[in-house]
Amino acid sequence: MRGVWTTARVREAEDKVLARTPEGALMRRAAHGVALHTMRLLRSTTGAVAGRRVVLLVGAGNNGGDALWAGAFLRKRSVGVTAVLLAPERAHAEGLEALLWAGGRIGTAEDLDSAHVVVDGIVGLSARGSLRPDAAALVSRVRAPIVAVDLPSGVDPDTGAVDGPAVDAQVTVTFGALKPVHFLSPRCGEVHFVDLGLDLADPDFEVFDTEDVGRAWPLPGPSDDKFTQGVVGIAAGSTTYPGAAVLSVGAAVRATSGMTRYAGPAADEVRQRWPEVVATGSVEDAGRVQAWVVGPGLGTGKASRDVVASVLGAGVPTVVDADGITLLAEHPTLWDARDPEVPVLLTPHDREFARVAEPLGVDLGADRVAAARALAAKLNATVLLKGHATVIAAPDGRVAVNAARSHWLATAGSGDVLSGLSGALLAAGLEPRLAGACAAFVHVRAGELAASGAPTSASAIVDALPDAIRGVSRFRHA
Numbered sequence: 163m164r165g166v167w168t169t170a171r172v173r174e175a176e177d178k179v180l181a182r183t184p185e186g187a188l189m190r191r192a193a194h195g196v197a198l199h200t201m202r203l204l205r206s207t208t209g210a211v212a213g214r215r216v217v218l219l220v221g222a223g224n225n226g227g228d229a230l231w232a233g234a235f236l237r238k239r240s241v242g243v244t245a246v247l248l249a250p251e252r253a254h255a256e257g258l259e260a261l262l263w264a265g266g267r268i269g270t271a272e273d274l275d276s277a278h279v280v281v282d283g284i285v286g287l288s289a290r291g292s293l294r295p296d297a298a299a300l301v302s303r304v305r306a307p308i309v310a311v312d313l314p315s316g317v318d319p320d321t322g323a324v325d326g327p328a329v330d331a332q333v334t335v336t337f338g339a340l341k342p343v344h345f346l347s348p349r350c351g352e353v354h355f356v357d358l359g360l361d362l363a364d365p366d367f368e369v370f371d372t373e374d375v376g377r378a379w380p381l382p383g384p385s386d387d388k389f390t391q392g393v394v395g396i397a398a399g400s401t402t403y404p405g406a407a408v409l410s411v412g413a414a415v416r417a418t419s420g421m422t423r424y425a426g427p428a429a430d431e432v433r434q435r436w437p438e439v440v441a442t443g444s445v446e447d448a449g450r451v452q453a454w455v456v457g458p459g460l461g462t463g464k465a466s467r468d469v470v471a472s473v474l475g476a477g478v479p480t481v482v483d484a485d486g487i488t489l490l491a492e493h494p495t496l497w498d499a500r501d502p503e504v505p506v507l508l509t510p511h512d513r514e515f516a517r518v519a520e521p522l523g524v525d526l527g528a529d530r531v532a533a534a535r536a537l538a539a540k541l542n543a544t545v546l547l548k549g550h551a552t553v554i555a556a557p558d559g560r561v562a563v564n565a566a567r568s569h570w571l572a573t574a575g576s577g578d579v580l581s582g583l584s585g586a587l588l589a590a591g592l593e594p595r596l597a598g599a600c601a602a603f604v605h606v607r608a609g610e611l612a613a614s615g616a617p618t619s620a621s622a623i624v625d626a627l628p629d630a631i632r633g634v635s636r637f638r639h640a
């Protein structure tokens with residue numbers, strides 16, 4: 163599990179280390195990492211390092227200092243290095259001296275046209291807002307791949323938000339701590355971390371890796387049967403949208419070896435596709451379950467409202483998705499059916515989030531982590547806010563983020579798959595934040611496997627689930 167800290171916390175920790183480290187030592191360590199990854203990128207894109215041309219975009223602060231020092235290291239490997247200074251009178255003096263001493267030179271925007279790699283040292287932790295016009299003009303001229311120092315300039319370090327021109331990096335080399343931008347923004351590209359020995363605890367959010375998900379994923383043991391592994395009930399689908407039920411059920415069937423029940427008007431379609439499922443017409447007839455999923459393709463009429471009320475009143479952990487969320491937004495009294503002790507996991511996309519959150523005074527602004535955290539606290543429910551980076555916020559304030567590495571999941575029915583996965587994990591006994599984070603992780607992997615470079619579909623994502631789960635659970639047997 164990796165911890166992620168906001169810039170204020172990182173600065174605080176950096177100041178402590180700076181006070182006991184010789185001047186410039188941290189910057190040189192950081193810059194060395196930048197030089198290393200710049201050389202890797204040169205090698206992979208041009209086949210060589212020596213004789214290649216790198217342009218540094220250098221801002222007024224220490225981020226520019228890192229870039230200048232990185233340039234000095236690159237000179238030692240015979241790379242041609244040119245620095246374009248955004249504020250010549252405020253450029254980092256020692257860094258500039260080191261670069262010039264090593265044989266680097268100061269250049270102009272024209273040098274960008276023949277660069278093999280560009281290093282973005284415009285702005286780092288002190289970044290506020292998008293790129294200013296002079297920096298934006300330089301960046302728009304870049305054709306070469308970019309290595310961002312600490313973070314891509316113009317992207318908000320704490321939220322990943324972009325509201326104007328910003329750098330789009332192939333590689334980001336960051337130092338001391340991983341910051342929110344590295345998981346919330348797709349503009350970082352591949353992120354590499356250089357340890358500076360900072361003393362940081364209580365992360366602002368966490369990111370689960372393959373091993374974390376593999377350890378948590380429920381696999382059958384020697385004394386298990388179909389009931390002991392958790393039974394999940396899916397209350398989804400309608401005569402108009404039977405497909406949502408088939409997809410959500412399919413994901414639940416493939417997520418764990420526990421049993422899956424279905425309740426709703428798509429029982430025939432569900433049985434036909436998934437003969438292992440016990441399907442009935444109503445929640446009341448469904449039999450005992452350890453968790454419910456309610457909402458995908460359910461519709462928003464009176465009958466659907468009654469379904470949400472029955473499920474919330476059932477006293478077991480519940481995933482509320484899609485139309486279930488819309489119904490809760492339109493009829494907040496539905497919450498009264500719920501025992502406040504029973505965990506609820508809400509899985510909205512942005513519009514559904516806004517429907518529920520706005521009446522409660524929570525805005526989905528640029529800070530998605532803060533918004534999800536605020537809504538989770540207000541509702542006393544775990545909120546899984548879907549997006550490029552999926553934010554999973556528990557009512558106690560703890561947050562996990564799962565960043566997608568591609569966008570294949572943006573396809574119809576993909577959300578139904580996620581709800582089925584999350585429900586199966588809740589039924590297996592995972593707490594909602596962990597269930598949401600593991601489901602989101604495997605969902606992304608299944609999307610990548612299903613797509614494999616070409617557009618895919620939700621049914622194919624369901625079919626790819628076993629391979630995705632195999633990919634994480636192999637750590638159990640290692």
Ligand SMILES: NC(=O)C1=CN([C@@H]2O[C@H](COP(=O)(O)OP(=O)(O)OC[C@H]3O[C@@H](n4cnc5c(N)ncnc54)[C@H](O)[C@@H]3O)[C@@H](O)[C@H]2O)[C@@H](O)CC1
Binds near residue numbers: 180
């Ligand atoms: N403090 C430390 O211990 C270390 C800091 N390091 C580097 O230092 C950076 C932070 O340095 P600073 O605090 O000096 O600040 P930055 O280098 O992040 O920013 C400096 C200046 O950039 C300008 N700026 C702000 N927003 C801008 C925008 N949107 N467009 C254009 N220019 C903008 C401002 O004039 C600001 O003063 C880190 O990101 C990291 O790269 C590293 O050297 C490692 C050690």
Ligand SMILES: [K+]
Binds near residue numbers: 282283285313314315
């Ligand atoms: K930068």
